[in-house]
Amino acid sequence: MWAGFKKTVITGGVGIALLVLGLILLYCFPLIFSYIIQKNLPLAKGSMSYKLWKDIPLPLYQKIYFFNVTNPEEFLQQKSKPKLVEIGPYTYRSWWTKENITWNNNDTVTYREVKKYVFKPELSVGSENDVITTVNFPMLAAASWLRNTSPLEEIAASILMFLTREKIFIQRKVKQLAYEGYPDLLTVIAPLIHPDVPKTHGYFGWFYGKNDTDDGEFTVFTGKDSISKFNTIKNWNGTQSLKYWTGECNKIAGTSEY
Template identity: 40%
Template sequence: MGSRACACRAPLVLGCAGLLCAVLGAVMILLVPTIIEQQVFKNVRIDPNSLSFNMWKEIPVPFYMSIYFFDILNPEEILKGEKPAVQERGPYVYREFRHKTNITFNDNDTVSFREHRSFRFQPDRSRGSESDYIMMPNILVMGAAAMMEHKPMELKLLLTLAFSTMRQRAFMNRTVREIMWGYDDPLVDFISNRFPGMLPFKGKFGLFAELNDSDSGLFTVFTGVKNFSRIHLVDNWNGISKLNYWHSDQCNMINGTSGQMWAPFMTPESSLEFYSPEACRSMRLTFKETGVYEGIPIYRFVAPNTLFANGSVYPPNEGFCPCRESGIMNVSTCRFNAPLFLSHPHFYNADPVLAEAVTGLDPNPEEHSLFLDVHPVTGIPMNCSVKLQLSLFIKAIRGIGQTGKIAPVVLPMLWFGESGAMEGEPLQTFYKQLVLVPKVLQYAQYVLLGLGCFLLLIFAVYEILVQTPVGASSQLQSAAQPKQPASPCTPLLQDAPSRPLASPPV
């Protein structure tokens, strides 16, 4: 009896379990996307309670800056008007340390901060030492000469005399350490005293001197706590919401983020916009392709062909002019008026005449293009490589003897690449909490729904084929049994009265 009752309850339990799994799976399909979205919103906003706050505050990604110098091989020939020849030297690699200071949360859903940066030379990753000598253009001499081009001849002759007295030439041979972090030069004191305001610094002059042990200014960005639609966007920089370097409102706009995180839930139609104080402008990268980084799905964003295009090729860039050939950007207005230009390394993606004017350049996309790999669900960068080149426009200036007969040319000085990739424990934590858990939930909802439907199907089949009513079964069995034919004697035997049998005769 007990085994029969258990057999009757088993299909009922099976059916209830199937119904429960199917309902739970259907509910998860409806609710899991919303739950994941809410968790992402909660964990990527700039909030001390969010998962990504410590990652935003103390960037766990090891950043490296690799410097490649263009060593000039024929300085004397250049002074005679010949074509420059250069040889790439490097990389000279520096570990870059970043952490945010003066973090202040404001009442208007913004947070203000400074990002302190310092650099440490990495001999094991470098090809050469900081004591290596590099021949390169003397930026102070050629920059001052360019600024004096349209000044009276008397001033030019005075500057020529000053250059001669201080033994300044058009080209200089200095160490990597001096070029990077600064050197004492009497010319700096002379220019500062005779032409106040021409140079924005005093003391040592170096191309990266103002970046080491310093910050890029005071950023104020939206936290996304109250208004998620503006998360990470820059509200102002150094108290201003608009630049004054350029000649159009569009070029002077401070757009995008500070370049560390972007809004989540990206699509291939999304773009990465960020403001770079070093480039004195906002930049916009565009989607190229999808990919996978250490098991994490990513979107790769690259620089469009129009990033450094001149105004004739791309009219919106007209505000960055005066322009030269397309593919280089004039940054003199934000770099002490020296004729400096920003571009991709080796003039990649620029007018070919620029690379052809200098011997020793070989632009190619594999080595000289930049990219950012971003996790599209959270907007957090996984891997990046930003590469830019700094060049100086040089030419002979009438009245300044140090410039000789230099033919006009945009001469590359160096290019640098900043790279960083998430790794180690931060990568594992990110993968588990923001990739693996959502993926498990997404798979679980379909598994539950499928399992529930399968169990319900088994229950239905069992009810139809096995659990047929008992009465109907007996009738079916009786109908199926063959009837025995009646014997001719049967009625006589049934109707005959019961009486004792007679004794046999003796």
């Protein structure tokens, strides 16, 4: 009988101890967790997050798809609607590395992030030398812009397109449409006519000039003063807004990762 009573007391004591411990952990765990986050997450040399932030170790892939026009001549002759076939993915392995890192006194850090892309044929449907029939985007962009210009400028541009023998549809290799680019006279002339058009050394490609380069100078919050600001952009190239659109579309917000 005494042995049974003793066992009950011990069991009850252990239960009460576990209950008290559980209540303490329930109350203290959020505080402990918050302390660990505040101590290790903010960006600083040697912090837990710094190495992952500086050189992203996870494999990053970019998958590109194209719409190949299979009946360009019939469409131009108004015999049929354009027939499009989606081709892809053409996969690129990417590496993102932050360089020129400067720590500022206002709990921000300034840097440039270099992104490098390498084609991975084993993860793609074909070769970078595959030929795609697609629309001549520089020509279509120029035609769209001309709708809001003066008649004289429109006539001059029309003559220029005729002399350069620009066509609505072109055939280019995947690597030319992606990062390598291809020569296009309109990309030389456009910045001379419209200063806001980026200069591309006479080449066009959807991602031309984006391989092994950076997207400009970013300044982000380290999260030291407020963890809610962690890696949030303060400004880009010294400014807090863009000039390409209107209203909220020009606002620079969010983080630098995507």
